[in-house]
Amino acid sequence: MNGTTTFPDAHDGSPWEELVTVALLGTDRRPVPRLAAGQEAPVALLDAAAVETVRRRAGLRPAQAAPRPAPAAEDTRPPLPRAAARRLAMLLADRPGTGGGRRGTAPDLMELLPQWLAMANAHGFAAPPEALPALLDAARGRTDLRPAALTFAGPRALWLARLNPDWRFALRAAPGGGTEAPDHQDTERVRRLWQEGLFAERVALLSAIRAREPAAARELLDTTWTTERAEDRLMFLDSLRSGLGAADEPFLERALTDRSRNVRATAAELLSALPGSALAARMADRAASCVALDHTRAVPAIVVEPPHECDADMERDGVVAKAPSGRGERSWWLGQLVEAAPLGSWSRRFGGRTPEEIVALPVADDWQGELHAAWCRAAVRQRDGGWSRALLGVPSLPEAAGPGAVSLAERAKLLATLGAHERAEWVAGFIATHGLSEAFQLLGVCAVPWSPALGRAVVDALNIARDAGSYPWSFSGVMGLAERCLDPSEAERLNALTATPEEAEDASPGSGGYWAEAFQRLVTTLRLRAAMREELASP
Incomplete structure (x- = not known):
């Protein structure tokens, strides 16, 4: 041997x-x-x-080496400051569930990663090459991270994604699958890519041109519109939302006769977002025939007579004839007509009244909920701040709802049409009156960091909840938002809440200690966010 x-x-x-x-x-x-x-x-x-x-x-036979991949495109952005690079490594090393059990006072680092990425992108920094695998793994597991993570990762991430199947999502998320779209003035390259490219490349090309030259994008789409598949026509049509204007009306009017019901509905929705369009005028006439002001009463009131049928012309203009299960047909048709009618037409219809005065009018025969809900949808679609304010009403109303907003989701959508400062002021007033039990969805539409007034309202409401003897996990959603959205400068003011208070006799057992722990975590997280901001701002 x-x-x-x-x-x-x-x-x-x-x-x-x-x-x-x-x-x-x-x-x-x-x-x-x-x-x-x-x-x-x-x-x-x-x-x-x-x-x-x-x-x-030793027993393996040598094989011919595979061709070496082309080097990644150069990333010319400045590198991260060293402290910020170390912080990124810490954020990426944190994984949900690694601590087990209660979080205690430790910040949730993964929930701070989106904010860190947003700040890093605002400074224009490039990602450290050694952090890219962990960054791509994090974005793979959380779709909400992908836009900011891929922007920060830059061209090297796309290079890596072509080599690792686990990261192929980066190619799908990148415009044109990671390839650079041609300039809209390069007509030959644009034509070739539009006619021969993959679907994702064509969508990216259309979106890129639409952002720079809306008319050129619409004309490009028109060249192949009749030969596209129905599902592709729907996606291409959706790209016209960006830069939507009166010049798009003729194309959208033709799309109202499309073979696909979804395409027709989308075209009608886009046209109704143009208050000066012919479709909007047709809808206004139909809605006016159903909604009128009755002056014969002691107090003028709105009377409603919904449509008796949904004719072919209404269907052509996007009205869906078949009502959802449990919904009356006539009320379903009425809602669609009012939703698509220009909001400005109601002031003319009701004698020059303002939106606030119109919303305050009584509505006969229990039609108020249906009518106001349709006006809410119209205000959101048409981005009409005046009508949104009228429908939201005063945040301190005792019924915890405006005269027209019938759900938290609708109130959140109406708030999104207002400016950041006005949104924060309204939500602060709502919380001051009604507390936090219904505020989570409304807080989600407020700009970050929260304004001082909104931050004070949230903290005061949390303090009141603590004094009432409840457990902090009843407000875990709001507490999590506070950790991410409160201005870091609030940390010092919150120090007084980190001590364990004396528990009242009717308080839940141990609630004081749990609240102290929650506030300690909040303060620790705010200080960490302040440190993150300083590290990224350092030279």
């Missing part, structure tokens, strides 16, 4: 399989082959495995 160690055959005659079997069963239950006298069995097993590994590798 020339000194070569041999092993008895295992199941397939492989010495390696025999060694694996010994390792799995243990050296106490299975003897190590060719164990030398005085040698410890575990050490002998490892020595034999090392020898067998070298022998197996």
Whole structure:
């Protein structure tokens, strides 16, 4: 044998399989082959495995090397400051559930990663190459991270994504699959890509041109419109939302006769967002025939007579004839007509009254909810701040709802049409009156960081909840938002809340300690956010 160690055959005659079997069963239950006298069995097993590994590798035949991939495109952005790079590594190393049980006072680092990425992108920094794998893994698991993460990762992320199937989402998320769209003035390249490119590339091309030259994008779409598949026409049509204007009306009017019902509905929705369009005028006439002001009453009131049928012209203009289950047909048709009618037409219809005065009018025969809900949808679609204010009403109303907003979701959508300062003031007033039980959805539409007034309202409401003796996890959603959205400068003011208060007799057992822990975590998180901001701002 020339000194070569041999092993008895295992199941397939492989010495390696025999060694694996010994390792799995243990050296106490299975003897190590060719164990030398005085040698410890575990050490002998490892020595034999090392020898067998070298022998197996030596038996491989060399193959022709694969071609070396082209280098990644250069990232010319400035590198991260060292402190910020260390912070990024800490944020990426945190994983949900690694701590187990209660969080205690430790900040949730993964929830701070989106904010860190937004700040890093605002400064225009490039991602450290060594952080890219962990960054791509984090974005793979959380779709909400992908836009900011891929912007920060830059061209190297796309280069890596072409080499690792686990990161292919980066290619799908990048415009044109990571390829650069041609300039809209390069007509030959644009034509070739539009006619021969993949669907994702064509969508990216259309969106890019639409952002720079809305008319050129619409004309490009018109060249192949009749030959596109219905699902593709719908996606292409959706790209016209960006930069939507009166010049798009003729194209959208033609789309009202499309073979696809979804395409027709989208075209009608876009046209109704143009208050000066012919469709909007037709809808205004139809809605006016259903909604009128009755002056014969002691107090003028709105009377409603919904449509008796949904004719072909209404369907052409986007009215869906079949009502959802549990919904009356006539009220369903009425809502669609009012939703698509220009809001400015109601002031003319009701004698020059303002939106606030119109919303305050009584509505006969229990039609108020249906009518006001349709006006809410119209205000959101037409981005009409005046009507949104009227429908939201005063935040301190005792019924915790405006005169027209019938749900938290609708109120949140109406708030989104207002400026950031006005949104924050309204939500602060709502919280001051009604507390936090219904505020979570409304807080989600407020700009970050929260304004001082909104931050004070949230903290005061949390303090009131603590004094009432409830547990903090009843407000975990709001507390999580506060950690991410309160201005970091609020940390010092919150220090007084981190002490464990004396518990009232009617308080939930241990609630004071849990609240102190929650506020300690909040303060710690705010200080961490302040440190993140300073690290990114340092030279």
